[in-house]
Amino acid sequence: MDIVKWSRVKSPWVFHFNAGGCNGCDIELLAALNPKFDIERFGMILRGSPRHADVLLCTGTVTRQIRDRFKRIYDQVPEPKFVMAFGNCACSGGVFQKCYNVHEGIDKVVPVNMYVPGCPPRPQAIIDAAVKLLTALQQS
Amino acid sequence: MSDSTFTIPIGPQHPALKEPEHITVTIDGEYVVDVKVRLGYVHRGGEKAFEARTYTQGLYLVERICGICAMAHQLCYANNVEGLLGITPPRRADFIRTIIAELERVHSHLLWVGIAGHEIGWDTLFMYTWRDRELVLDLMELATGNRVTHATNAIGGVRRDLTPDMINQILKGMRHLEERVKYYAKAVPAERTVMKRAVGVGILKPQEAVDLCAVGPTLRASGIKRDIRKDDPYSAYDETPFDIITNDGCDVAARVLVRVGELFESLKILDYCIEHLPSGPIRVRVPINVPPAENVSIVEAPRGEDIHYGKSNGTDKPERYKVRAPTLANWASVPTMLKGGYVADLPITLAAIDPCMSCTDRIAIIDIGKRKKWVGSTDQLRRHIKKCHGK
Amino acid sequence: MSWQVVAYDLFSVLIYPGIIFLVALALFYQWVDRRVYARAQNRYGPHHTGPRGLLQPLADLIKLLAKEDIEPSAVDKMIFRAAPILLLTLVFTALFMVPISGTSAIVSFEGDLIFLIFIMTLFAILAFLAGWGSTNRFSLVGGMRAALQTLGYEVPLAVSLIGPAILAGTLSVSNIVAWQAAEGFWSILLNPLGFGIAIIGIIAIIEVVPFDIPEAETEIVAGWQTEFSGRKLGLLRLAHDLELVFVSGLVVALFLGGPTGPIPLIPGIIWFIIKTVIIVFIIGFIRAQFARFRIDQMVSGSWKYLVPLSILQIIILQLYLMI
Amino acid sequence: MATLNRENKIVDSLKEKFGQNLLEIKIQKPRRIFATVLSSALKDTISFLKDNFSINHISTISGVDMGKEIGVYYHLMGNKVEGYDNEIVFSLKVTTPKSDPKLPTITTIIPGAELYEREIYDMFGVVIEGHPDPRTLVLPDGWPEDVFPLRKEWKVDDIKAKIEKVGGDGS
Amino acid sequence: MAMRDECAKSLLKKPSTLVYPFEKYESIPGSRGKIVINTLESSDNKCIGCGLCIRVCPAFALEMIGKGPTCDMKWYAGRCVFCGECVDICPRSAITQETTYDLADSNQDGLIYDYKRKRNPEGNVKE
Structure with a gap:
């Protein structure tokens, strides 16, 4: 097996960005760190700096004020990078569709690799989405 | 004010804040001098x-x-x-x-x-x-x-x-x-x-x-x-x-x-x-x-x-x-809490009001002491601070 | 010099107990550290990469080495590029002076303990330079804090490391190990205070909780490492793990008799690993217990408590030697 | 308990003190008073309530688009006095014409109103005279100056179209 | 060192981590997950196409294609907030909610669930 690919699959570091979400998704993401779910089992760690990350995990519908900041953060993540739209606000705007200050989903701003629906998605859904993302990566 | 003063931007993305928020904090050395709140990163209408x-x-x-x-x-x-x-x-x-x-x-x-x-x-x-x-x-x-x-x-x-x-x-x-x-x-x-x-x-x-x-x-x-x-x-x-x-x-x-x-x-x-x-x-x-x-x-x-x-x-x-969510009410008191404190105490002080920014917005520290410009750093936050400050 | 000697030297520098062995050891210790930390928090930690997650640090390292390396336009390119490599070289240099497989290290001379203490200070200076070169506010504050922190831990750590040297009457780490082996007891018996202070000091050197002030995630993102990405970050992390090997190896050598043990049949390297893993275990466990100090608390606390205690230890040792 | 002693007392003294300036006052239900005053008497009313009835907490300021006028509600709270466990919510309403909306600041009386006054400017364009820090609070940078999203004439689609045009995306 | 005993105890005992996804997590009964609209694949054809569910949906997650009893339904998993209001309001109990939540997909289309009626070759709904 390609050793570089193997290493990528085994060590997805996550950078969490809140682009105007309601907090529900953010705490569910943090809940995935806690002993009950413990995503560090898969080598996933939450990093504080986008430069250290592989997966940009974005929650919340993108508000107008934050859009440019979000793009800049996206540029700071070194290649290869993956974007995970976490929660329904990030997937499509969710309940905030048809509001004047939102972009209705992060795929309007940056390309997305994995959509995780749920409002908020359960911690198991993060693990599930990560597994799906990594499986796709492994097979590519 | 001495040359040892400088700027640390915190927010709209910052590990201490799980949500985007911006406060402009003026510091002198390790002490906070002034704080200003800028909300609206989670304003969705x-x-x-x-x-x-x-x-x-x-x-x-x-x-x-x-x-x-x-x-x-x-x-x-x-x-x-x-x-x-x-x-x-x-x-x-x-x-x-x-x-x-x-x-x-x-x-x-x-x-x-x-x-x-x-x-x-x-x-x-x-x-x-x-x-x-x-x-x-x-x-x-x-x-x-x-x-x-x-x-x-x-x-x-x-x-x-x-x-x-x-x-x-x-x-x-x-x-x-x-x-x-x-x-x-x-x-x-x-x-x-x-x-x-x-x-x-x-x-x-x-x-x-x-x-x-x-x-x-x-x-x-x-x-x-x-x-x-x-x-x-x-x-x-x-x-x-x-x-x-x-x-x-x-x-x-x-x-x-x-x-x-x-x-x-x-x-x-x-x-x-x-x-x-x-x-x-x-x-x-x-x-x-x-x-x-x-x-x-x-x-x-x-x-x-x-x-x-x-x-x-x-x-x-x-x-x-x-709707007026509780955190917005507490933001008004944040500057008072932070003034005169250490920069290192910022996260815990902010956390202490249990901020929930989706209700309300990010942090940047601006230094009034140092006139020196930070040319072209790619830091995502600073530009924003400049803009907010320029207003 | 015959070719056998050259080959042996090359072998010992490059493979065992040199660079490759040390890197493997460093990755293993990172795993131990993360695992202990996680288990103390009632969770598994890295678990699915290789057996029990043993290969996790390796996967992290390879991934980082293969990742895009972003150099922000504003950084001081020379310092920014040199810092990871310099740090790595420094750690290797230091490691060659620590006895790993036998009583004698690869490089050994009278006074190398002083040299090692000097290198430990250089770690902080490099961190400061790296932070400075990044021209990012977080990095800068992280670098300054790293430099400031040395003010706190350097003096007590140096004094406590000198303790065994006073006992053994030599300033060479290898000779101190040899002296302990010859005397048949470990210097920790006479030096418990010094051992405790040394543990605190090495925690500060490798910058983990409660002394992770230069890298405090919630305060300054990732401190002086904030701007590093890809390859450079990989090297920095590797250097950090090697630091862990180095500091634990040094403490083992000075206080716990180094790679020697009561049962002569077991080779020295096994003793070394057992002892250092215990040190790493202690560090990981302590890491789970504490909250981070504030920089001023750390420095003042160190001068208030650690410095007097370390001097007291020296006085006790002198009294012992006089009797 | 259900008697409205306190509420009546407040209503009576307000009526007595402000007379003509007090356009309307009613006790909606226990602990809820709604009153309307002239905008010129706004500051006096709030100081009066604060000094005499210890209604010293402002919960929020909300605006309502009423066609030609903008109604601004000051939701005040307080008056936990001897013998009563609970407080009174006093909603004080003033109106200001939409063509030239202006109100005096009340931060001199209750400093905590600062953020709410900024918000009311963002959302309705009510100019707060004498406000210590009149910056934008919630709207993005580069927001078009004449768009006040909560006014009824601005429909969501209109706002979106307008922002696309001027690029008010915080860029 | 206040939690030292607790930590030491944890070191010795098995972590409280669930081994998801290697063992399926047993979801709590009544939790709200995937929406299933009983239009059509099944024989009882419960949905009558009244459109009430679409009116109450706070997130515009349901769509009706066609009209009346022959309509097809679409459910957008990427919009739904899983409130279950449509389940409550449906007069024919044609909408049910499962406890499934692992719906992640790598593109938007994978988040759209079609609930089509069974049709004969002419395009009419089978009785």
Whole structure:
């Protein structure tokens, strides 16, 4: 097996960005760190700096004020990078569709690799989405 | 001012803030000189959206103003619309609402204790409190069907009844939780590194707290006895006995202690409500159109007072719906808390008001001392700060 | 010099107990550290990469080495590029002076203990330079804090490390190990205070809780490492793990008799690993117990308590030697 | 308990003190008072309430678009006095013409009103005279200056179209 | 060192981690997950196409294609907030909610669930 690919699959570091979400998704993401779910089992760690990350995990519908900041953060993540739209606000705007200050989903701003629906998605859904993302990566 | 002063931007993305928010902080060396708040990173235009949605749809929109105090917002909304309609929900629904609201307070305060631990680098506390918090979330899921956004309330009652089996499980969970909370109440103040970081940090004097209209645990930690559950009782709080926890410390440590105290009170309320849960229907039928009226409803969310103002116009959509989430009220007092403190105390002081920025916005530290320009650094935050400052 | 000697030297520098062995050891220790930390928090930690997650640090390292390396336009390119490599070289240099497989290290001379203490200070200076070169506010504050922190831990750490040297009457780490082996007891018996202070000191060197002030995630993102990405970050992390090997190896050598043990049949390297893993275990466990100190608390606390205690230790040792 | 002693007392003394300036006052239900005053008497009313009835907490300021006018509600709270466990929510309403909306600041009386006054400017364009820090609070940078999203004439689609045109995306 | 005993105890006992996804997590009964609209694949054809669910949906997550009893339904998992209001309001109990939540997909289309009626070759709904 390609050793570089193997290493990528085994060590997805996550950078969490809140682009105007309601907090529900953010705490569910943090809940995935806690002993009950413990995503560090898969080598996933939450990093504080986008430069250290592989997966940009974005929650919340993108508000107008934050859009440019979000793009800049996206540029700071070194290649290869993956974007995970976490929660329904990030997937499509969710309940905030048809509001004047939102972009209705992060795929309007940056390309997305994995959509995780749920409002908020359960911690198991993060693990599930990560597994799906990594499986796709492994097979590519 | 010496050359040693410089700029540290914190926010809109910062590990200490799980949500985007911006405060402009002017520092001199390690001391904070001035603080200015800039909100709006999570401004989504929700209030306008209420006007285009029916009252039922509004129930779920209001829940998503804040994912942590979802129940408080929804309860406030339901109270408000019921007030507009002039109906009262059945007593059993009142009790179920109280139970869920208190469960939410327990989960929110446990969450906060963990986050506060995380802010000062004590991840073990974070891990343990969040592990125990999972129990509350499981109970919530059992009782309402979802872990975080519960969708418990309907206009005119609640959507799901509590079965005896659920009640048993909640009681069992509460007993376990009580032990754990007792353990944390003992362990956290005993940890000297924590107390070193918390005592005397982020002082908010009682008079300032009143003047700046702080709310919730932040206010109560300054020794002011103000709690909406007592001051303006709603649901089943009018007959539920409980104490308002206050502390005269006025600092971060006091806010910790107030929250820990409230955890015990919440468990007490839960016990009372479960014991006295009346039987009967859980929901009354309500008309779709709401006659013209106006109403103010207030709820004590885990973070403080949550006030909604509603105005109806006879149709199935509100004329105007205004939401003021608790965190916004506390932002006004943040500058006072931070001024004169250490930069390193910033995260914990901010965490101490338990900010929930989706309700309200990010942090940047600007230095007035150093004129030197930071040419072309790619830092995402600084440009923004410059812009805000330029205004 | 015959070719066998050259080959042996090359072998010992490059493979065992040199660079490759040390890197493997460093990755293993990172795993131990993360695992202990996680288990103390009632969770598994890395678990699905290789057996029990043993290969997790390796996967992290390879991934980082293969990742895009972003160089922000504003950084001081020379310092920014040199810092990871310099740090790595420094750690290797230091490691060659620590006895790993036998009583003698690869490089050994009289006074190398002083040299090692000097290198430990250089770690902080490099961190400061790296932070400075990044021209990012977080990095800068992180770098300054790293430099400031040395003010706190350097003196007590140096004094406590000198303790065993006074006992053995030599300033060479290898000779101190040899002296302990010859005397048949470990210097920790006479030096418990010094051992405790040394543990605190090495925690500060490797910048973990409660002394992770230069990297405090919630305060300054990732401190002086904030701007590093890809390859450079990989090297920095590797250097950090090697530091862990180095500091634990040094403490083992000075206080716990180094790679020697009561049962002569077991080779020295096994003793070394057992002892250092215990040190890493202690560090990981302590890491789970504490909240981070504030920089001023750390420095003043150190001068208030650690410095007097370390001097007291020296006085006790002198009294012992006089009797 | 259900007697409205306190509420009546407040209503009576307000009526007595402000007379003509007090356009309307009613007790909606226990603990809820709604009153309307002339905008010129706004500051006096709030100081009066604060000094005499210890209604010293402002919960929020909400605006309502009423066609030609903008109604601004000051939701005040307080008056936990001897013998009463609970507080009174006093909603004080003033109106200001939409063509030239102006109100005096009340931060001199209650400093905590600062953020709410900024919000009311963002959302309705009500100019707060004498405000210590009149910056944008919630709207993005580069937001078009004449768009006040909560005014009824601005429909969501219109706002979106307008922002696209001027690029008010915080860029 | 206040939590030292607790930590030491944890070191010795098995972590409280669930081994998801290697063992399926048993979801709590009544939790709200995937929406299933009983239009059509099954024989009882419960949905009558009244459109009430679409009116109450706060997130515009349901779509009706066609009209009346022959309509097809679409459910957008990427928009739904899983409130269950449509389940409550449906007069024919044609909408049910499962406890499934692992719906992640790598593109938007994978989040759209079609609930089509069974049709004969002419395009009419089978009775």
